[in-house]
Each structure stands twice: as structure tokens, then as C-alpha cells.
Amino acid sequence: SYVLTQPPSVSVSPGQTATITCSGDKLRNQYATWYQQKPGQSPVLVIYQDTKRPSGIPERFSGSNSGNTATLTISGTQTLDEGDYYCQAWDSTSRLVFGGGTKLTVL
Amino acid sequence: QITLKESGPTLVRPTQTLTLTCTFSGFSLTTSGVGVAWIRQPPGKALEWLALIYWDDDKRYRPSLESRLAITRDTSKNQVVLTMTNVDPVDTATYYCAHSSYDFSTGEIWFDPWGQGTLVTVSS
Numbered sequence: 001s002y003v004l005t006q007p008p009s010v011s012v013s014p015g016q017t018a019t020i021t022c023s024g025d026k027l028r029n030q031y032a033t034w035y036q037q038k039p040g041q042s043p044v045l046v047i048y049q050d051t052k053r054p055s056g057i058p059e060r061f062s063g064s065n066s067g068n069t070a071t072l073t074i075s076g077t078q079t080l081d082e083g084d085y086y087c088q089a090w091d092s093t094s095r096l097v098f099g100g101g102t103k104l105t106v107l
Numbered sequence: 108q109i110t111l112k113e114s115g116p117t118l119v120r121p122t123q124t125l126t127l128t129c130t131f132s133g134f135s136l137t138t139s140g141v142g143v144a145w146i147r148q149p150p151g152k153a154l155e156w157l158a159l160i161y162w163d164d165d166k167r168y169r170p171s172l173e174s175r176l177a178i179t180r181d182t183s184k185n186q187v188v189l190t191m192t193n194v195d196p197v198d199t200a201t202y203y204c205a206h207s208s209y210d211f212s213t214g215e216i217w218f219d220p221w222g223q224g225t226l227v228t229v230s231s
Contacts, residue, residue: 001170031215035154042203043154045219049210054219086154090216095167096144096156 002026002091004099011105018074020102022087025068030089032070034063037101038083046085047072079106109133111143111204111222119198119229125191129204129222136182137162142207143187144218145178147200155200159207159216160187194229201226 004024012018022032031050035043045054047063050070060075070089074081087099115127127145134141145157158178159167168176177190187204202225205218 031213033215033217035218037154042221042224043218044221045217048217048219049213049215088154088156088217090214092214095169096159096216098146098154098156101153 002089002097004087004089004097006085006087006099006102008100009103009105011107012074012077014079014106015076018077018081018104018106020072020074020085020087020104022070022072022099023068024070024089024097024099026091027065027068027070027089030091032063032065033088034070034072035086035088036081036083037086043086074104077104077106082106109206109220111206111220113202113204113222113225115202115225115227117226117228119194119227121195121229121231122193125189125194125198125227125229127189127191127202127204127225127227129187129189131185131187131204131206134206136160136180136185136187139163140209140211142209142216143180144205144207144216145187145189145202146205146218146221147198147202148224149197149200152200157191157202158189161209196229198229199227 034047037043050065111131144159205221
């Protein structure tokens with residue numbers, strides 16, 4: 001089955017740029033979606049169609065997709081950005097797939 | 108404002124059938140491009156997509172669970188129901204429903220917003 005691979009954890013200092021990657025051998029032909037999940041809360045959409053930001057999501061969140069890797073970038077990371085981040089893609093055969101998640105720590 | 112809320116049993120015995128209901132407001136499940144999905148998350152683990160029902164009543168399932176899942180809708184009640192047969196302790200998870208959007212030009216699907224989730228424990 002199709003797999004999206006994310007690093008288990010990423011650490012960044014406040015104010016710095018956090019980069020979270022998502023790799024999949026079909027991503028060059030797919031769009032990537034990203035969700036943020038804070039402890040005890042439901043996931044929240046932060047990026048869709050590789051680069052689009054829903055209303056209400058701060059401009060410091062951005063996305064890109066090149067080759068087989070999609071990337072979520074958080075510029076000027078704040079402590080409130082801590083949480084788990086999941087990438088997602090849709091594959092016509094495997095249907096919808098989530099990555100394993102990345103725990104972002106801001107310290 | 109779109110809202111969704113999951114309801115169902117908190118405890119299910121192994122081999123039984125689990126039935127979960129998603130009650131939503133703020134959108135119509137007959138609007139083109141709209142869907143409702145079910146996603147689950149075992150304690151401490153990653154998200155796992157289960158099923159999706161579209162505005163035209165088309166349905167998609169996680170291939171590995173397809174034989175155990177059924178998703179249906181009641182548009183008059185604004186509800187989507189997920190049934191999972193022959194549950195096992197590994198099915199213990201928080202189950203979420205979410206509003207989905209389908210982009211006709213790209214075929215992409217995304218979920219926004221999500222319900223609060225409901226924890227289902229499978230144990231004897």
C-alpha cells in the first residue's frame with residue numbers, strides 16, 4: 001500500500017523556521033495537504049493543494065511540493081505552533097493516505 | 108459555520124458491530140463537491156482514513172478495511188453513519204468525522220473542519 005513518510009520529530013527555537021517533510025513515491029503526481037493537531041484536540045487544516053492556506057491560518061504557514069517530497073514550512077515559529085503535523089494525499093488506488101505524523105517542539 | 112459531531116458507544120465487545128453517527132450542520136451533503144469522511148486515531152498513533160461518502164452518494168473505503176465498513180447518509184437528518192463489523196481491540200481509537208471538499212480540476216480531497224471525535228474502546 002502507498003506510504004507517506006514523515007520525520008517523527010522536529011525541534012526549532014522560537015522565531016526560527018521549522019521545516020517538516022513528507023515523502024512518497026507518487027507525490028510528484030499528487031497534491032499534498034497538511035493538518036495540525038494540538039494535544040487533546042481535533043486536527044486542523046493548515047495547507048491544501050500543496051500551497052493554499054485556508055482562511056484563518058497565519059501567513060507564517062506555507063507549503064511546497066517538488067519531486068517526491070512535500071514540505072510544510074513555518075516561518076517565525078511560535079510556541080503555540082507546537083503539536084503534531086500530518087501530511088495527506090489522495091491516491092486513486094490506495095485511496096486517501098496520511099503520513100505517520102511529525103511532532104513539532106518549539107524550545 | 109460548519110460543525111460536525113460524532114456519537115456512538117464508548118465501549119464495544121470484540122466481534123460486535125460498531126455504529127457511529129456523524130450529525131452535521133452548516134452544509135448540505137447534496138451540494139456538488141461536498142462529502143463527509145470518517146478518520147480514526149488509535150491512542151498515541153497516527154491518523155487513519157476509513158471511509159468517504161460524496162454528494163452523489165458515491166462511496167470510498169480504506170482498502171484493507173473495505174469488507175468490514177459501510178458508510179451511509181440520511182440527507183433529511185444531516186447525518187452520516189459508519190458501521191464497522193467484527194470489531195477487535197485494535198479498533199480502539201478516537202473516531203472523527205470531517206467535512207470534505209473535492210476539487211474537480213485536480214481530484215484532490217481535503218478535510219475541514221473536523222468533529223471533536225469520540226473515543227471507542229473495544230474490550231471484553
